Amino acid sequence: MARNLTPITDKEAAAALQKTIAQVEINLPLYTHQCQNNSSVNNIYPTCANNKWTTGFWPGEIWLAFERTGRPCFEAAGQTLVESFVDRIENRIEIDTHDLGFMYSPSCVAAYKLTGNERAKAAALKAADHLITRFHEKGQFLQAWGKTGDAEYRLFIIDCLLNLPLLYWASEVTGDANYAKIAQSHITTCLKNSFRADGSVHHTFFMHPDGTPSHGATCQGYSDDSFWARGQAWGIYGSILSYRYTKEEKYQKTFETALRFYLSHLPEDMVPFWDMLFTDGSDEPRDSSSAAIVACGLLEAKKYATPEKAAEYETLARQMLQSLSKNYAVPAPVPGAGQLLHGTYNKHTLYNTCVSEGIDECTSWGDYYYMEALTRLVNPAWNLYW
Numbered sequence: 506m507a508r509n510l511t512p513i514t515d516k517e518a519a520a521a522l523q524k525t526i527a528q529v530e531i532n533l534p535l536y537t538h539q540c541q542n543n544s545s546v547n548n549i550y551p552t553c554a555n556n557k558w559t560t561g562f563w564p565g566e567i568w569l570a571f572e573r574t575g576r577p578c579f580e581a582a583g584q585t586l587v588e589s590f591v592d593r594i595e596n597r598i599e600i601d602t603h604d605l606g607f608m609y610s611p612s613c614v615a616a617y618k619l620t621g622n623e624r625a626k627a628a629a630l631k632a633a634d635h636l637i638t639r640f641h642e643k644g645q646f647l648q649a650w651g652k653t654g655d656a657e658y659r660l661f662i663i664d665c666l667l668n669l670p671l672l673y674w675a676s677e678v679t680g681d682a683n684y685a686k687i688a689q690s691h692i693t694t695c696l697k698n699s700f701r702a703d704g705s706v707h708h709t710f711f712m713h714p715d716g717t718p719s720h721g722a723t724c725q726g727y728s729d730d731s732f733w734a735r736g737q738a739w740g741i742y743g744s745i746l747s748y749r750y751t752k753e754e755k756y757q758k759t760f761e762t763a764l765r766f767y768l769s770h771l772p773e774d775m776v777p778f779w780d781m782l783f784t785d786g787s788d789e790p791r792d793s794s795s796a797a798i799v800a801c802g803l804l805e806a807k808k809y810a811t812p813e814k815a816a817e818y819e820t821l822a823r824q825m826l827q828s829l830s831k832n833y834a835v836p837a838p839v840p841g842a843g844q845l846l847h848g849t850y851n852k853h854t855l856y857n858t859c860v861s862e863g864i865d866e867c868t869s870w871g872d873y874y875y876m877e878a879l880t881r882l883v884n885p886a887w888n889l890y891w
């Protein structure tokens with residue numbers, strides 16, 4: 506565990522953000538009327554239809570570029586993509602998932618917050634309405650995958666913590682407390698079951714038919730008892746986001762224990778291997794997206810921390826971002842490229858259930874969270890899309 510990395514300065518962060526904006530601009534012709542795939546292939550993103558859990562991240566990058574520059578080309582592309590998300594929820598395209606927050610917060614909530622687009626607001630509210638249909642009263646959780654009620658999928662996953670802000674936002678804009686109540690019921694169940702005593706997390710958690718907890722497992726980590734690096738990052742950022750909206754002290758405590766586990770399993774350059782079972786000396790691939798997500802969590806947590814802790818969190822985030830910008834960022838804009846190299850989407854092992862895809866590639870969420878973290882440094886008053 507090294508803490509020798511020089512923290513990124515404001516000037517370096519501004520330059521790194523500028524570089525990401527140049528990449529977004531060069532990509533606009535490719536991914537305005539089609540979506541960007543979840544991960545790259547040989548570091549270039551294929552296009553795809555708006556039918557994946559990841560399609561909200563690219564519009565999120567566009568909105569971040571628009572916020573920083575005010576340029577109409579970004580607004581126009583962001584609004585075009587909003588229409589694709591309106592179509593997706595209205596026509597119920599691949600929405601049997603809890604990932605509606607990942608899809609609708611950085612695309613439609615962002616568009617509504619930045620431009621007042623009422624169609625974006627209505628689409629995001631419809632997405633929130635659909636998300637709460639996935640809530641199981643028995644067991645008090647939001648079902649992650651599959652059709653609601655499908656016995657094979659009586660489970661939730663740690664990633665869902667990033668879908669909860671859509672529900673907090675829906676309560677804020679409608680005045681209906683039910684969305685936030687469901688979010689809090691879900692995180693209560695998640696905190697009880699997904700977080701192990703040492704602060705590490707289970708990726709997946711299965712429930713019994715009567716709503717009692719069954720067992721933790723993994724789909725995307727190395728094995729059921731290992732430490733999937735992105736899951737740990739979702740746990741870190743997700744718990745502090747729920748703290749932001751509720752001020753429940755236990756969420757902040759969870760952030761802290763999950764963070765300590767993460768920090769104690771990092772390699773020298775503070776960018777984890779795809780599973781934190783692996784460390785320096787391993788030839789396993791990294792997951793740069795995990796570091797970008799955690800940097801966002803640290804910069805959010807800093808707002809609610811004591812001055813000493815706030816300084817520590819900020820330094821850690823700046824160190825991670827220095828490492829990412831120096832050694833993981835795409836060196837110069839290329840049409841179709843992402844922002845961060847060396848992410849890992851799914852790596853199949855003998856002990857997990859995922860299908861290999863996007864190994865040592867750019868990932869759309871890694872790109873987005875890298876830009877978000879840089880934005881947070883450059884503009885500490887940044888108003889979240891989450």
Ligand code: GLY
Pocket residue numbers: 664725735850
């Ligand atoms: N939410 C799925 C993933 O992080 O890969």
